[in-house]
Amino acid sequence: MYRAVSSILQKYDADMGAAEAHGIAAGMLCVEHKVDAAGWLHELFTDQNDLFDEDQTVLRELFEGSRNLLDPDNGEFSFDLLLPDEDEPLADRVEALRVWCQGFLFGVGYAHTDADWPGDSAEVMRDLIELTKIDSDAEGEEDEAALVEIHEYVRAAVLTVRDQFAEYKNTTMH
Template sequence: MKEICPTVERIVREWPELESPAFLHGMLTGELCGAEKLEVGDFIKGLLQEIGAESVKEKALQTLYVLYDETLKGLTSSDFSLELCLPDEARPLIERARAVGQWCEGFLYGFGLTHPGRAKLGEEVKEYLETLQDVADIDSEALKDVEDEQMNAQLEEIIEFIRIGAIAVYENLHPAERKPIELDTIPEPTHKTVQ
């Protein structure tokens, strides 16, 4: 996934409506979790409609196919290998926190597009979505000029919660042969928002 994120960033520059690579990846992950079954063609067609584009360059199309494929594999693999399209640890804390918030916004948006019947969701899934809303509301500007190990560790903890939670939501809404992950067994982050 890390290899494709820079290419996704170039696509997003052409489609500023998508906000960031993190938002686009969150949106795709949310759609995959919320939809009964989301084919890659449906994802791309829906994306083009969302941004008002009538066509897409071949390179961008290939990138979207790979992004879809890698994300679906990550959600369904037995080794919980989902990776989030976020800036790496070398980037400033404010940039990473902003991207995490954008990923959460994207997930909520994509999930809402494909699973509008929120009342039908289990409590654990609803709680996860509420946590994503809290994270999406992170005031990343408050982190300007802040760089310390504790804040970075808290952000990494939040990222891991989001990542494992997305896999758990997918499993709970798409029961496979293996036993679904119980959402209440995932440790809550000690800090839901970076302060």
Template sequence: MENFLDYDGVTNRLSQQGVKVDAAEIHGILCGMMAGGMSITDQKWLEALSDTTNSGDPFNQEAEQLLTHLFNQTGQQLLEAEFALQLMLPDDKAPINDRGAALISWVHGFMLGFGLYQQDLMQCSDDVREALQDFADIARMEEPMSDDEESERALDEVIEYVKISALLCYSELGQSLLEDQPGKPSVH
């Protein structure tokens, strides 16, 4: 299996396995679950993903392997410093409206995944609550974009904002590997 998964490859392979959502939404859900506080060693993520994207049906072996690879890649990117997270979106050669639609799918997915693990937004910082409100606004964007430099810049800025906001949520609520170790002493 290739080391780094990309939007087209994952979307096509999921489609071949009968999974009806694109790579952007799946990646958004995974990021949202981790940013919402799911333990990276939690094995229930696959079940949550099948419930939300596959009508509760288990994934076949090939889809499960692909999703596990994507899960591990995503977890690794979130744990790395220097903003290693790459949103799973079509590349810059894709039409701008396809990239915009994929970003909206990613944000929908993130909010869904985040909500599975974080229901109490009052415990979140103002920054996280503001980012989630902005995500809700982004998710409602429907305007087709012009294919010009100004729109390209605007889309790039929104993508960068979404990435930084996802990292903010993860840094505040996500589990580090240190917190994830079984048998660690608990502090009460």
């Protein structure tokens, strides 16, 4: 899926790669689970009407698949970040994780303009901001192990943000 999304984004000269695009989608969905894919596509492309139907379908499937995996009622911990495969160079995977976090922060900010952050989400967001500063010049087993740990932390952080916003919405609506 990563390669397919990357090639679509490249084909239409999007300003970002697959990891960052998916981060934006995840951020938007964590804050507002009912957000429309059209808003996301608008952030990716100045004119989404130029997209071929099959390309738009792939992107919408990624967005809707992410929505399903981030559904608070799903209960499963099956959501994952869209990153390059393990056979890609470590530096490329670290860079993809860095820009994924950048995209996630943008997506959350896109959907949540209020200065108040529910629960632990403010702390999580500060951690993710720090991760946007990581050096992608990585090599060796230690850096590989660190990437795996950071990846797992970010997955958990995403679900924390999702849960905090879901809880926040439930308490403010009743």
